Amino acid sequence: MVHRLTWYEPQRGDEYLREFFISGLIDIGATLILQDMEGRYSCITTLPARFRLTDGEPPTDTSLFGEEIGSRLADLKSRLEQPGDHAEMEIDAGDDTFFEFRCRMITMANGRNNLMTIVIDRTEDRRRERLLRALLREVSHRSKNLLAIIQSIASQTARYSGSLNSFLGKFRGRLHALAQSQDLITDSSWSGAYFRDLLQQQIEKYVQDGAADLIHVTGENLLLTPNASLHVGLALHELTVNAVSHGDFVATRQRIEVTCERIREDGRDSVRITWTEPLGQSDEEGQAGSARFGSTVLERVVPASVNGSAVHQVRPGFVYYELTFPLEAEG
Structure with a gap:
């Protein structure tokens, strides 16, 4: 029929x-x-x-x-x-x-x-629709945050760049650092990124000649929120680039010590990240004045963006950076 x-x-x-x-x-x-x-x-x-x-x-x-x-x-x-x-x-x-x-x-x-x-x-269809709307709102929120970060980076980079070439070089590097962190966040469905993955990205890009083992990491591999991931990734970018460009840890084969640990501060779980880099006498002046925007990012932009605090010191024999912020801080 x-x-x-x-x-x-x-x-x-x-x-x-x-x-x-x-x-x-x-x-x-x-x-x-x-x-x-x-x-x-x-x-x-x-x-x-x-x-x-x-x-x-x-x-x-x-x-x-x-x-x-x-x-x-x-x-x-x-x-x-x-x-x-x-x-x-x-x-x-x-x-x-x-x-x-x-x-x-x-x-x-x-x-x-x-x-x-x-x-x-249609129950599952409606649930998927709600999830999709939530994801679109999240994309919009993250995009606005990312644009605000890029605007800040462009403004600060221009302020402390003496030439167009200098501006473009620094700006591209910082945008690439943001893009790498954003990839980790996206791969995790916006749950965030792990600290060691953020650091590894910078090591793989900037530390050459088999010197990656000179950056020694200890402590916990904490999962950071998306907002914290972007800014911690930016801080690690500045520290790594300054160490490679102006430090002597590769030539002297001295290790940079990096730690990430969970601490209890003001009644809440917090993250403390430290970077201790050996520094020769001849490199102290170069590190101290090499990248004022680097200092601005490390001392102001990053800690303010994660509701935390930072210590950045260039002293005889070493560079020390410490960033502390609430584990659940989000922007």
Whole structure:
């Protein structure tokens, strides 16, 4: 038998087809209801567990779905006047469940008109929609934060750059550091980035000639919030670039000691990050005056952005940086 785009073998029998259709309806989360034009039910398949059939009584829209939904469903069906007419509605059934009702007037093989109602569980669809909206809001929020950081970097870099070439070199490096941190945050579905991953990014890019082992890390590999990840990544960029450009740890084969630890401060969990870099006499002056924006980032921009505090010292024999901020700080 061929009818439009539907075909089946009549000899298979109704029982075979009934199992096929019911299995399909269960799989897609759909209910099929058939009524005559007086509203009497002749078939209900795969009714959602939320709705109940009453034993010993013929089903009605009200007994199946309750007063409110039954009333709305009756109004929807009253708009169907000719075969082929159809109408739809989506209802909130409570307890965070949602269903779509599709009603259509059809003509059966015996020539009589009937009302067909398809009920589709849209709960998961609505949850996905809410999640998507939340993610889009998060993207918007993160984008605005990132643009504000970039604006600050551009302004401060320009302030302390003596030439266009100097500005472009520093600005590109800092943007790349932000981009790397953002990649880690995105890969974690915006849960943040681990401290050692942030540091490793900078080591891989700037520390060459097999000197990566000279940066020694101890303490905890803490997961930082997205906002903290961006700014800690920027601080590590400044420290690493200054160490490579103006320090002598590679030439002297002296280790830079980096720590990250969880501490308790002011009644809350906090993060303390330290950087201790050996410094030769000939390099102290270069480190102290090499990159005033580096100092601005390390001493002002980063700690302010994570609601923390910082200590940055260039002393005879070493460079010391300490950043402390709440573990859950977010911007």
